Amino acid sequence: MSPATLSGRCIAVTRPRAQCEALAAGIAARGGTALVFPLIAIEGIADSDQIRAARRALAGYDLAFFVSPNAVEHGVAALGGRAAWPPGLRVAGVGAGTRAALEQRGFEGVIAPRSGADSEAVLALPEFSPGALVGRRLLIVRGDGGRDLLGHQAERRGAEVSYLSCYRRRLPAADAGGLLDVVRDARLSALVVTSSEALGNLAAIVGDEGLAALRQLPLFVPHPRIAERAGEYGFESIISTGPGDSGILSGLDAHFQHVG
16 A cells, blocks of 8 residues: 555545544554544433443343444443443453453453444354343443334343443534535545445535535445445435444555546
8 A cells, every 4th residue: 555545635624523633643643634523422321220220230141232423422331431341251352443442451352243343243252142041131322313223123032131321412503614615625535434324414414515516526325234224315426435433444545546
């Protein structure tokens, strides 16, 4: 890979602000410019009866599964921090980013797929097989709401599943003007969108006219479900990448090293 595969390119990075830094740095290292434009705002949930109950019961769980780096950031803190973590409680995550967030907080032996970053990939792991889950108590740490596939399947495989909501996702108070000005001036080369929810927020923020302009740009997404939703929104050039920052950056490299 050339170190300047993104030279002169401006890439919109739309992850929640706290998760933009590493991807933006990777774009800069390749000679590009990251336009940070978060499409989801994350806010922690204040200490609640549910959180206090989960904290008291924590030692009774066999496995704590975190659905995202946001769940790690807010969930570990809500549950008392790493120092208060029961020694026998194993941790798991949905992919490389969640694994890294757990390891940065001192957790070892994190269970997470090496490839893939969704519930299906987690359910394929030996630790989530029917034989491994029977009779186990599983705590799923997540945002308010969210996809329940993993929890439902874990219950079918014999686990006792509990959920802990530790943060909320909301539409950010974003001004579309700066983003659309870059589009109108032909200075934006591509967008990176990492969730279907973010696509809906994008449409709400920029409106029909803005979305029509953005549809002409390459859109990089790390999962087939997001690609499918992007097609429903009318995007014309949808590039599916691998998961995580490394997958997205590899997708950007592969695309732009062949574009004049």
